[in-house]
Amino acid sequence: MKNNKEKHAPDKRKIRKILLILAASALAAAFLIPMMVYRVNEGLVEQDATVEDVDVSGVSEKTFTGSYSSGHMYADVEVTVVNGQYTDIQLTGYSGINPSRAAQVIDAIIRHQTLTPDEGDIGEQFTDIIVQKAIYYAIRYNYSVG
Secondary structure (H helix, E strand, O other), X not given: OOOHXXXXXXXHHHHHXXXXXXXXXXXXXXXXXXXXXXXXXHHHHHHOOOOOXXXXXXXXXXXXEEEEEEOOEEEEEEEEEEOOEEEEEEXXXXXXXXXXXXXXXXXXXXXXXXXXXXXXXXXXXXXXXXXXXXXXXXXXXXXXXX
């Protein structure tokens, strides 16, 4: 007959099964949750993917601030227009977007003087759309939209 300690001691096979299930669950969560968040954000951005240009030719000199958010992604910008041209655009805050990509988009907007530059793939990524919309709302409304 087994003593009391042996009777109540957990079976090593049961412990292994439980640990295996926990490990598999953690791995599944580590891969599935980011994919689900990405798909949700993709849907939110695609709903609002159209970016309009804004005519700044009549602006003598002004600095605008604005922001745009979709899901967990957002961009805050400060846009300076002098003599009807974009002269400086700063990304002053962001989350969930690629800041290097945002800098490329901003450079293209300043270089081409339009929110919708006809340059390569600008405007096709989430970061692009978020940044373009933030600039649009800064110029058009000079306030945050989210």
